[in-house]
Amino acid sequence: MQSNETPLLGHTLKGGPAVVMQSAATRKERTGVVGHKDLTDIAAGDQGMTAVETNLPGKRINTESVAGQVVGKCTEDVPMEKTPTADIRVDDKITIGEALEVSALTAGEKPVDQSDAAAIQAAEVSTTHSNVIIPGGVAAMAQSAANVNARMGSNEDKTKLADILTDANTKLPGDKPVTRQDAEGVMVAELRNNPNLATHPGGVGASVVAAARINQRNK
Structure with a gap:
């Protein structure tokens, strides 16, 4: 029993079945009831001494049996393994607002003209799905x-x-x-309101078109 219990637990369990059986065997050997190398049919047969470990969430149960009969059971608390959490996916698509902010960086020193105001209005319309300019909104500010x-x-x-x-x-x-539809609307609005029928490098139309292309690749 001790040879089964020790590999399983890492030590002989104090007061456990192996210790009790060892103590009983020692007493019987001293009184001459059994010899040191005597074997019983149970110990020599298929239904000998076994020690089985069962792992449950937060618990480890060690069961010791003799001839199929449970003679000892030990329950230990074990740390719960943390379940790996899945990475939270963040939407990496560029929004219209972010594209407009990019144009503030790439062409921020450009004086606002009618082509810019028209492009910004088209961008705002894409977010509201309404042709009405919102008072105090970015399109109204650009037009003013x-x-x-x-x-x-x-x-x-x-x-x-x-x-x-x-x-x-x-x-x-x-x-x-x-x-792509948003980008086309913004680009057309900027072109139509520019006397030269051109867009400004890094301006509103160019920034929105670039964002649409990136989003298309990230589908």
Whole structure:
């Protein structure tokens, strides 16, 4: 029994079946009832002494048997293994608000004109699905800036894209990932309102188109 118990538990269990049986065997050997090398039919047969370990969540149960009869059971608490948590997937698509913020960085010093205002309005419409300009919204601010800038001579005093589009994500009534349709609408609006039928490098249209291309690749 001790040869089964020790490998399982790592030590002989104090007061356990192996100790009790060893003590009884020693007493019988001293009184001459059994010899040191005597074997019983049980010990020599198939139904000998066994020690079985059963693992349960937070528990380990060690059961010792003789001839199929349980003679001892020991229960130990064991640390629960933490179940690995799945990584939380964060949507990596660029939103319209984020694309507008990019243009504030790449073309922030550009004075706002009608082509910019039209492009920004198209971007806002994509998030609201309404052609109504929201009072105090980013499109209304851009249109007001374009009107004022048109009457000013010096570019230094004009309202710049960065003044309108910095933190654009918080100025929009809503936001959504940029799609190809959104980009086309913004680009067309900027082109139609530019006398040269061109878009500004790094401007509103270019930034939204770039975001749409990235989102398309990340599908």
